[in-house]
Amino acid sequence: MTVTTRKAIAAAILLAGLAVQTALATKARALEPIPGSITFEGQPTTKLLKSPIGSTFSHRFYVDGAHYEETYKVSEDRSLELVHRQRLSNR
Numbered sequence: 001m002t003v004t005t006r007k008a009i010a011a012a013i014l015l016a017g018l019a020v021q022t023a024l025a026t027k028a029r030a031l032e033p034i035p036g037s038i039t040f041e042g043q044p045t046t047k048l049l050k051s052p053i054g055s056t057f058s059h060r061f062y063v064d065g066a067h068y069e070e071t072y073k074v075s076e077d078r079s080l081e082l083v084h085r086q087r088l089s090n091r
């Protein structure tokens with residue numbers, strides 16, 4: 001095996017490893033719904049037919065004495081994706 005071939009193989013292995021790490025990190029950072037979230041018990045039965053795909057909206061709610069605001073994105077299949085959650089206060 002030549003030095004160039006070894007370098008190419010090493011680069012391919014490194015890139016494959018980075019791709020796997022990126023995929024795993026993305027899944028690990030995905031927000032899970034909590035009680036009060038729109039998608040806590042699964043996707044809503046009604047679809048947002050008039051909302052543009054990719055649009056976002058906010059949802060505020062209280063749970064366990066804390067006030068939260070979540071941001072949802074409308075996916076291509078009209079399902080909702082939880083993209084951000086912020087704890088606003090303890091009251």
